[in-house]
Amino acid sequence: MAPATLRERARARGPATACVGAATTRNQPLSRSSVLRMSTLFLRTLREDPSDAEVASHRLLVRGGYIRRAAPGGYTWLPLGWIVYRNVERIVREEMDRAGFQEVHFPALLPREPYEISGRWTDYGENVFRLKDRRGNDFLLAPTHEEMFTLLVKDLYSSYKDLPLHIYQIQTKYRDEARPRAGLLRTREFVMKDSYSFDIDDAGLETSYEQHRQAYISTFNRLKLPFVMVSAVSGAMGGSASEEFLAPIDVGEDTFVRCSNCDYAANTEAVQVRPPDTVAFDGLPAARTEATPDTPTIETLVDLVNSRADLRHPDRDWTAADTLKNLVVKLKHPDGTFSALAIGLPGDREVDLKRVEAQVGPAEVVAFEPVDFAQYPSLVKGYIGPGALGENNASGIRYLVDPRVVDGTAWITGADQTGRHVLHLTMGRDFTPDGVIEAAEIHGGDPCPKCGHALEIARGIEIGHIFQLGRRYAKALGLTVLDQNGKTQTVTMGSYGIGVSRAVAAIAETVVDDKGLCWPREISPADVHIVITGKPSEPTGPKAEELAAQLEAAGLRVLLDDRVGTSPGIKFNDAELLGVPTIVVVGKGLANGTIEVKDRKTGVRTDVAVDDIVAHLVDVCRA
RNA sequence: CGGGGUGUAGCGCAGCUUGGUAGCGCGCCACGUUCGGGACGUGGAGGCCCCGGGUUCGAAUCCCGGCACCCCGACCA
Numbered sequence: 001m002a003p004a005t006l007r008e009r010a011r012a013r014g015p016a017t018a019c020v021g022a023a024t025t026r027n028q029p030l031s032r033s034s035v036l037r038m039s040t041l042f043l044r045t046l047r048e049d050p051s052d053a054e055v056a057s058h059r060l061l062v063r064g065g066y067i068r069r070a071a072p073g074g075y076t077w078l079p080l081g082w083i084v085y086r087n088v089e090r091i092v093r094e095e096m097d098r099a100g101f102q103e104v105h106f107p108a109l110l111p112r113e114p115y116e117i118s119g120r121w122t123d124y125g126e127n128v129f130r131l132k133d134r135r136g137n138d139f140l141l142a143p144t145h146e147e148m149f150t151l152l153v154k155d156l157y158s159s160y161k162d163l164p165l166h167i168y169q170i171q172t173k174y175r176d177e178a179r180p181r182a183g184l185l186r187t188r189e190f191v192m193k194d195s196y197s198f199d200i201d202d203a204g205l206e207t208s209y210e211q212h213r214q215a216y217i218s219t220f221n222r223l224k225l226p227f228v229m230v231s232a233v234s235g236a237m238g239g240s241a242s243e244e245f246l247a248p249i250d251v252g253e254d255t256f257v258r259c260s261n262c263d264y265a266a267n268t269e270a271v272q273v274r275p276p277d278t279v280a281f282d283g284l285p286a287a288r289t290e291a292t293p294d295t296p297t298i299e300t301l302v303d304l305v306n307s308r309a310d311l312r313h314p315d316r317d318w319t320a321a322d323t324l325k326n327l328v329v330k331l332k333h334p335d336g337t338f339s340a341l342a343i344g345l346p347g348d349r350e351v352d353l354k355r356v357e358a359q360v361g362p363a364e365v366v367a368f369e370p371v372d373f374a375q376y377p378s379l380v381k382g383y384i385g386p387g388a389l390g391e392n393n394a395s396g397i398r399y400l401v402d403p404r405v406v407d408g409t410a411w412i413t414g415a416d417q418t419g420r421h422v423l424h425l426t427m428g429r430d431f432t433p434d435g436v437i438e439a440a441e442i443h444g445g446d447p448c449p450k451c452g453h454a455l456e457i458a459r460g461i462e463i464g465h466i467f468q469l470g471r472r473y474a475k476a477l478g479l480t481v482l483d484q485n486g487k488t489q490t491v492t493m494g495s496y497g498i499g500v501s502r503a504v505a506a507i508a509e510t511v512v513d514d515k516g517l518c519w520p521r522e523i524s525p526a527d528v529h530i531v532i533t534g535k536p537s538e539p540t541g542p543k544a545e546e547l548a549a550q551l552e553a554a555g556l557r558v559l560l561d562d563r564v565g566t567s568p569g570i571k572f573n574d575a576e577l578l579g580v581p582t583i584v585v586v587g588k589g590l591a592n593g594t595i596e597v598k599d600r601k602t603g604v605r606t607d608v609a610v611d612d613i614v615a616h617l618v619d620v621c622r623a
Numbered sequence: 624c625g626g627g628g629u630g631u632a633g634c635g636c637a638g639c640u641u642g643g644u645a646g647c648g649c650g651c652c653a654c655g656u657u658c659g660g661g662a663c664g665u666g667g668a669g670g671c672c673c674c675g676g677g678u679u680c681g682a683a684u685c686c687c688g689g690c691a692c693c694c695c696g697a698c699c700a
Contacts, residue, residue, distance in 0.1 A: 047649060047661065048635045052693050072691080126624095127699070144700085178624070178698060192700055244700095253699080353697075364698080462700060499700040533659050569660035587659060596659095 035548045036526060038561040038574070042079050045574050055251045057508035058183025060517050064577050073180030073188030080578065081504075083525040085191075088504050089170060091222050091522060092193050099215035101166040101195055106148050108172050112138035114147035118476045129174045129188075141174035146473050146495055149196040153491070154479040160200045163481065163491065164208050168195035170500060182251060184505035185461065191501040197494040198474075200483060205492045209241065209468050212496045216245055216464050219498065224520035225507055228460060230256045231266040233358040241468040242270075245498075246460030247506045254460050257442055261453035268442045268457070269358035272403070274449040278428075279408025285424040292421045296382060298323050298347040301421060305412060311423060323347030324411035324425070326384040328376075328397060329356070331363040340368065340376070342389040344413075344433060345402035349440035356439045378416065385414035385422060386431035400437035401427075461506045462499070469493040517579025518600045526559035527551075527621040529580035533568040533587035543610075544586040547595070550614045556621050576600065582620055584613075 043065040052069075053059040061067045066081030077085050093103065112130075115121040121128075121140075129141040142148070153165065170193045177188050184190075197208035213229075220227045225247055232244040244267055246254055258265040266272075290311060295301040298320050305311040305318050312318075325347040330338050341360070343351060357365050373379055378394035389399035394416075405411070407428030415422045425431060444457045474480070474491040483489045499506075511518045521527060530548055534540040541562070548558045559580055561571045568587070575583045585596040594607040597616065608616045 044633080044650085046634060051629085051635070054694070069692090125698090173700075175699065179696095181694085186699075190700070194700090357698085465700065497700055502700060531659095535658055538658090565658085567658065567660085567662055569662080572660050574661090585659075 036559040055182045056512040057505040080525045087523045095219040143175045150473045150477045160483045165198040193498040195496040231270045233270045245464035248460045252459045252461035257455040259448035262451040264450040275403040278406045287425045289415045320348035324413035328368045333363045340397045342397045342399040343439045345440045352441040383414035388416040399433045401433045464498045466496045516577035526580045527556040528582045529559045530584045531561045531571045540586045
């Protein structure tokens with residue numbers, strides 16, 4: 001006699017493994033099996049996209065019940081998400097350990113002092129979460145741990161014999177981001193694996209850096225995360241050589257260039273424009289100042305000089321690239337003071353503030369206001385020229401120019417008088433700036449600094465960053481060791497980070513399709529997702545239970561959709577949304593002795609004989 | 624921190640212009656039917672309409688002030 005209600009039927013079906021204890025209303029809450037059961041999993045998939053999620057990883061991780069937003073810039077990991085997160089973390093840890101790095105673990109809550117000494121209590125600015133203890137002492141939630149690692153090594157080591165040393169941690173970091181966004185891609189609390197290397201000399205640092213580079217390459221390969229290694233600038237961390245690992249994905253926040261011909265790739269902030277050859281001054285026309293009425297823009301200026309016979313270029317038309325645009329910005333320094341900076345660049349280029357800030361950091365670039373002009377009477381708005389700029393000229397404002405401005409290049413530029421411009425103003429002969437700055441926007445098609453072929457521009461998610469920090473922190477915090485000669489040496493350091501929680505989102509980004517996620521096997525919450533279809537009275541349920549137990553015994557991780565009364569369409573769609581790489585359907589085919597195996601990624605379905613199914617799946621999953 | 628958008632049931636949304644019983648779809652609960660691609664019927668539960676002031680006999684709706692979220696900039700793993 002068939003059980004009367006759905007619930008009784010569910011109970012009647014039960015798991016193949018022994019049901020422990022008294023009858024319950026759930027299928028198997030007390031079973032020791034590690035099979036994940038959809039009937040009891042703390043999971044709710046969403047039929048529709050959440051309205052606040054824009055990027056694919058955010059949308060699908062929420063829809064698939066992997067994460068829930070808990071706070072501005074903070075997410076809760078649900079059971080499936082936490083499994084995925086831990087898989088990623090485990091891979092990172094295993095790769096670090098394999099490289100011979102040793103894991104330690106610091107507090108995230110730290111006192112002010114170390115950061116005060118390194119200068120970052122102020123340099124890090126608003127991005128640090130600061131708090132006070134009951135006595136009013138300052139603390140912070142660590143945004144990164146250079147200081148603590150440095151102090152720890154100082155605490156324990158004092159000989160060159162102890163070096164090199166590589167230590168790392170996997171830690172929750174806190175940054176008070178002005179704008180968290182895109183789900184896990186930019187949060188205020190996130191997990192980072194940060195490593196530090198300690199060496200006695202520069203050659204050692206080079207070696208340590210290279211070791212980390214290799215460890216990162218194998219880590220990202222194992223995470224199945226496509227990446228591009230780009231030259232970078234080191235920002236607030238300080239230091240010299242630095243490379244970023246970017247997953248080339250359009251929703252990423254980093255813009256980078258890569259050469260269409262050679263292996264050059266760089267963050268746009270780090271691109272160094274190759275200067276043209278200098279030109280001898282002999283025979284170059286003398287500079288001349290001309291009235292140029294009604295030329296408020298570069299465009300109108302170029303039109304005017306091209307249309308006036310007396311100003312025309314002898315061989316060709318003038319273009320915006322012949323003009324030298326000068327603009328003034330203010331630098332806001334971490335201590336709250338301001339200074340002015342003038343930038344000169346070809347008129348066909350806009351200023352890329354990110355590039356500027358990468359070079360003036362930790363100062364921030366802010367707009368030069370009309371009130372600021374009042375302080376510099378020699379600056380004529382709209383007609384600022386090299387004549388007024390520079391530390392030795394009227395304004396005294398530091399003047400840096402684009403690398404394309406080399407000796408012998410001639411420019412049309414402001415004459416520091418309203419309505420007047422200078423033509424043929426020649427660098428090195430008529431003016432001398434205080435230095436060079438990479439401020440100009442990089443355009444697709446610009447020449448590669450290495451080989452001269454065209455650059456292309458792409459976007460990426462920063463998943464890793466490696467730096468040669470040098471001695472900045474060791475010096476500030478007094479980390480020294482004695483060398484072979486008994487002489488005190490300041491240790492040189494490297495710092496290396498992987499965004500672990502961000503990597504989960506980056507991986508998700510790279511594996512989405514129109515149906516949902518599709519995890520790399522090692523990261524997936526399970527190896528196989530078994531879907532049971534058919535009426536509860538059919539043998540598909542018990543057969544699937546048996547299969548799940550066999551697969552588990554064979555070492556596979558199983559997610560079993562044992563929900564009763566859920567229509568097959570929902571189960572199929574959920575399976576595709578969740579993205580376990582192998583989907584197994586125990587259903588119709590069973591009558592003919594087959595079970596269907598579907599590859600999530602390719603969609604290819606194979607009917608496999610019941611007798612062969614376990615061996616087949618073990619093969620598929622071990623492949 | 625600038626610009627734009629949105630806050631109404633767990634989720635997705637309508638209602639607001641023109642003030643008067645808070646609605647729809649999905650999900651959830653109960654019973655029955657159904658069982659290979661987001662099934663059906665019947666009956667239910669669930670709301671500080673973001674918060675605080677104001678106008679009004681009466682406010683989800685109008686006014687003022689906040690806050691939150693999302694997107695684009697600015698800033699960063």
